[in-house]
Amino acid sequence: MEAMLKKELGTSMLKYTGYSGGGCISEGQSYDTDNGRVFVKINHKSQVLNFVFVCITCTNAITIKAKRMFDGEMASLDAILQTETIKVPKPVKVIELDTGGSAFVMEHLDMKGLTKYSTQLGEKLANLHLHNKRSLDKQMREQQTENEWQHDWVTFYSRHRLQHQLNMVEKSCGDREARELWSHLQLKIPQLFTQVEVVPALLHGDLWGGNVAQTTEGPVIFDPASFYGHTEYELGIMAMFGGFSSSFYSAYHENVPKAPGFTQRNQLYQLFHNLNHWNHFGGGYKGSSLRIMKDLVK
Template identity: 60%
Template sequence: MENLLKRELNTVRLKQLGYAGGGCISQGQSYETDTGRVFVKVNHKNQAKTMFDGEMASLEAILKTSTMKVPKPIKVISLSDGGAMFVMEHLDIHGLNRHMATLGEQLANLHLHNEKLRDRESKDAHTNNDWQSDWVNFFIRQRLQLQLDLIEKEYGDREVRELWSKLQLKIPALFHDVEITPALLHGDLWGGNIGQVEDGPVIFDPSSFYGHSEYELSISGIFGGFSTAFYTAYYNKIPKASGFEKRLTLYQLFHYLNHWNHFGTGYRGSSISTMKALLK
């Protein structure tokens, strides 16, 4: 694998550094190369290249907004066993503490980026581009329904099936009079995917898509790791809209269902109770 890295990165020097890590899905290792330090994520599953291609596109999209610091992506490399490696800039990341408020402000700037682009385009006589979106149907069909289909296939859970038949009819009402400008989202912003470098906060391991900015805050409410200073700075730029708390619960339902599918029935209880809460 290291010989492949040398060829793909066109480097003679490839020395492992004392920076290694891994999550539930991939393993990582930092290296010194002829042109500087890189961080390499490795996954040996067949869908690894597709996953890493998506992460690379996510990092590139966030970088283009010039709103937040993320590791600069370099290259996705296929492995002979069907897996892949993802090479990116090495950052000396530490636990986030003194830059929480800055993170909140910068995240809001990321979420407002498309709105600012839209406003500029509407003032430009040479462009006639309008944002077209149907976020509610997207979230129901492409997020919740897909997770529920997987649960049905694996577990055939009757209670979940019955709750969903009632809940899906009530979801559109949660978005009454809510104006949504599609925002570029990190997509998986929990405490394990944030940190700081010397000059400010950094976010990593994105799973980006364009959606409702409120969605971004849902998983942080489940696993924590974000201070009051973060939320205060964020809401100063993007105030809570009417019905925010109920929609946040809806967005958290996706994460509970997703974790149920990934990690097992330990998340069934949270999924069931969240569905019941939304039906009250």
């Protein structure tokens, strides 16, 4: 593999630094090259189960090629990088391995756990979420005309996120209570958005505590599964797993104020993640999924 990396990166030096890391899907390690230090994420399987929502180039809950998964991550990092709002590793290249699977090469960042940049993270994440709105506002001012892009987030989220997950629940275990609760909840969802204007925002897509860190310069986010959606969606998984301080939320909401009905919508967004985990990790998430649905249909 190292010979292929040298060839694909056009480097005469490829020296393992001793730094490695990884998660439940891929492993990673750093190398010094002629062009600086890089971090290489490796997945040796030709196909992997992608259970991470929806990214720019891939869909959720399907078996996909490792290369396609990394292509999606590279596109996500590129999109976030272009906003110039929050630091992410610079993507370099996706490489298909002769032995099967793929590798994703990106900039190496000396990261450690987030401890002192929570306020900056809140401000920078808000700037990421507001970037598309500000661009659209600028375009409308310059053109002095109404933007033509129409977007129905509520229908998309209800049908293609929640309904999809519940269809999977039905197929795997046929849970009657979930089916009955959904029949009531899907009718109520539009009411949760009556006082909200949803302007599509570029989201990280999987921003839990494990995908946030810091360098000496400030906060970093990584491992994105980006797409355009409601800013509040991002906060669903953050609330589900916790790990973000009050200073983060204060800084974020100073820039992106809570709209009426925020608390119920936050539950609605947590519901997707609970259903997703129920489908992929078992019945341990059944109780929390049903509890959220019961709370929302009250």
